[in-house]
Amino acid sequence: xxxxxxxxxxxxxxxxxxxxxxxxxxxxxxxxxxxxxxxxxxxxxxxxxxxxxxxxxxxxxxxxxxxxxxxxxxxxxxxxxxxxxxxxxxxxxxxxxxxxxxxxxxxxxxxxxxxxxxxxxxxxxxxxxxxxxxxxxxxxxxxxxxxxxxxxxxxxxxxxxxxxxxxxxxxxxxxxxxxxxxxxxxxxxxxxxxxxxxxxxxxxxxxxxxxxxxxxxxxxxxxxxxxxxxxxx
Amino acid sequence: xxxxxxxxxxxxxxxxxxxxxxxxxxxxxxxxxxxxxxxxxxxxxxxxxxxxxxxxxxxxxxxxxxxxxxxxxxxxxxxxxxxxxxxxxxxxxxxxxxxxxxxxxxxxxxxxxxxxxxxxxxxxxxxxxxxxxxxxxxxxxxxxxxxxxxxxxxxxxxxxxxxxxxxxxxxxxxxxxxxxxxxxxxxxxxxxxxxxxxxxxxxxxxxxxxxxxxxxxxxxxxxxxxxxxxxxxxxxxxxxxxxxxxxxxxxxxxxxxxxxxxxxxxxxxxxxxxxxxxxxxxxxxxxxxxxxxxxxxxxxxxxxxxxxxxxxxxxxxxxxxxxxxxxxxxxxxxxxxxxxxxxxxxxxxxxxxxxxxxxxxxxxxxxxxxxxxxxxxxxxxxxxxxx
Numbered sequence: 001x002x003x004x005x006x007x008x009x010x011x012x013x014x015x016x017x018x019x020x021x022x023x024x025x026x027x028x029x030x031x032x033x034x035x036x037x038x039x040x041x042x043x044x045x046x047x048x049x050x051x052x053x054x055x056x057x058x059x060x061x062x063x064x065x066x067x068x069x070x071x072x073x074x075x076x077x078x079x080x081x082x083x084x085x086x087x088x089x090x091x092x093x094x095x096x097x098x099x100x101x102x103x104x105x106x107x108x109x110x111x112x113x114x115x116x117x118x119x120x121x122x123x124x125x126x127x128x129x130x131x132x133x134x135x136x137x138x139x140x141x142x143x144x145x146x147x148x149x150x151x152x153x154x155x156x157x158x159x160x161x162x163x164x165x166x167x168x169x170x171x172x173x174x175x176x177x178x179x180x181x182x183x184x185x186x187x188x189x190x191x192x193x194x195x196x197x198x199x200x201x202x203x204x205x206x207x208x209x210x211x212x213x214x215x216x217x218x219x220x221x222x223x224x225x226x227x228x229x230x231x232x233x
Numbered sequence: 234x235x236x237x238x239x240x241x242x243x244x245x246x247x248x249x250x251x252x253x254x255x256x257x258x259x260x261x262x263x264x265x266x267x268x269x270x271x272x273x274x275x276x277x278x279x280x281x282x283x284x285x286x287x288x289x290x291x292x293x294x295x296x297x298x299x300x301x302x303x304x305x306x307x308x309x310x311x312x313x314x315x316x317x318x319x320x321x322x323x324x325x326x327x328x329x330x331x332x333x334x335x336x337x338x339x340x341x342x343x344x345x346x347x348x349x350x351x352x353x354x355x356x357x358x359x360x361x362x363x364x365x366x367x368x369x370x371x372x373x374x375x376x377x378x379x380x381x382x383x384x385x386x387x388x389x390x391x392x393x394x395x396x397x398x399x400x401x402x403x404x405x406x407x408x409x410x411x412x413x414x415x416x417x418x419x420x421x422x423x424x425x426x427x428x429x430x431x432x433x434x435x436x437x438x439x440x441x442x443x444x445x446x447x448x449x450x451x452x453x454x455x456x457x458x459x460x461x462x463x464x465x466x467x468x469x470x471x472x473x474x475x476x477x478x479x480x481x482x483x484x485x486x487x488x489x490x491x492x493x494x495x496x497x498x499x500x501x502x503x504x505x506x507x508x509x510x511x512x513x514x515x516x517x518x519x520x521x522x523x524x525x526x527x528x529x530x531x532x533x534x535x536x537x538x539x540x541x542x543x544x545x546x547x548x549x550x551x552x553x554x555x556x557x558x559x560x561x562x563x564x565x566x567x568x569x570x571x572x573x574x575x576x577x578x579x580x581x582x583x584x585x586x587x588x589x590x591x592x593x594x595x596x597x598x599x600x601x602x603x604x605x606x607x608x609x610x611x612x613x614x615x616x617x618x619x620x
Contacts, residue, residue, distance in 0.1 A: 006443035022497040026511040045446035083399040111311035143314035
């Protein structure tokens, strides 16, 4: 048993199945006649232990190398990357109108049914629009397939990652805060209609507010497939 | 050649029984499913004679999720995200294997930008996987410091992933027909910085662990797996290469842009834990040199050639593609009926499943302490075994 110098590897070129391959062979300690004497091995062994200690002590005396993140304390300064997949949300313009028109592409792309989408027909414009966008964070795998499939750029990730709750039924969200026409329907309607102002007012009047936990989501007590209703006192 | 098949019931029958009070008796003990050294929920049944291990029987299935079955009722694009959950330390290489299978079946020609990004990402993933393994091996053998150092350096690579992809572990980035997003504008700079930072750190790893005489004595000539045994067990990856078989698909059957880069295949000569250890350390260095060769020459081009919302129907018949993950050869086999956009059957030839059986061969007639080193040097990821 002699000491192995990790840097003493040997290189050669061989052929594997007709393909030339350059190989590096792992170092082994000297054997046979080249075996080191007991004292040499002892010296090298003690030296190797001290070299390892040098590395750890080096970090001990240089506190600048500490990389620990002081997580809840640094909440104010903690900034996630812009593409970070935190929580799903619907894109809204400056007036609060969403891009989503309830086209179902995300629901079809979702691998495990974490997105449940209901649409309805608008009584004024006659077009289909979003009624309710349910997103189940509890079963979402953050695979990004919904955003990739969306043809209207209506979905995006927020950087919120603190989603811990005591009851998983609280992880079923209604993402839209209103049921009604998306921004491009409103714009097109403005261009088309003969008496724009009244008709647009009429179109906007069809909007109904939606709450994060309202409607057929668990907190209302009505339940949804696979999620039993949650009783609130 | 007749193959002897034995059930678990037969195998756990005791062969020796004590004839006199001085004789020892063989006994069974369970290592796992909850044991820090088995890296997950792997249960090893040990047939012991005192401290000597007579047989190791891996008992699998503790985190079986039926991923292959779920694959039968999801589309190919949806199946990609499940492969993240198999070998989570080479998540993107698993994604790549499915993508490669679909692209091979549909004969999609990819542009160089996609191939470059995929190759760089796969090599980064290999580095972070080996760094984590290095730290965990240190911890298994009783040194806690490497664990912290390995994780510290791996964190920088996961930051690269987080910036470009948005995820740190289960990325779902490489998709049939390209990659999900283009690389982030900071990507090239960040990769260069990390490589520059990590190169001296690998030397530090060598000082701390490889050069340490205690580690050398615990790894050298422990768990010897001969080349013959390794090939007959179907072992692949660093475990096979450490036994002296230079089989590396990146070199022997290149995919991506591995035919355009120069690298050496690290091999061992004996097949013991030390060879497996050193092969992985050298692979980190080779991966870094590969990334250095590629990172400056990423060509321009589109990053997704197949429309994500479009139905992907593979031609009728069976399709197979394989590549080299951080742990060995991963093959994806799919049978399509030519009508549906979902496979009739999908099967994964996962490297960890084949590698785990070599633990018995390595450990037989050595001590329990060596078993920990052996299991750690195989570098198993249990979700990939059970799937």
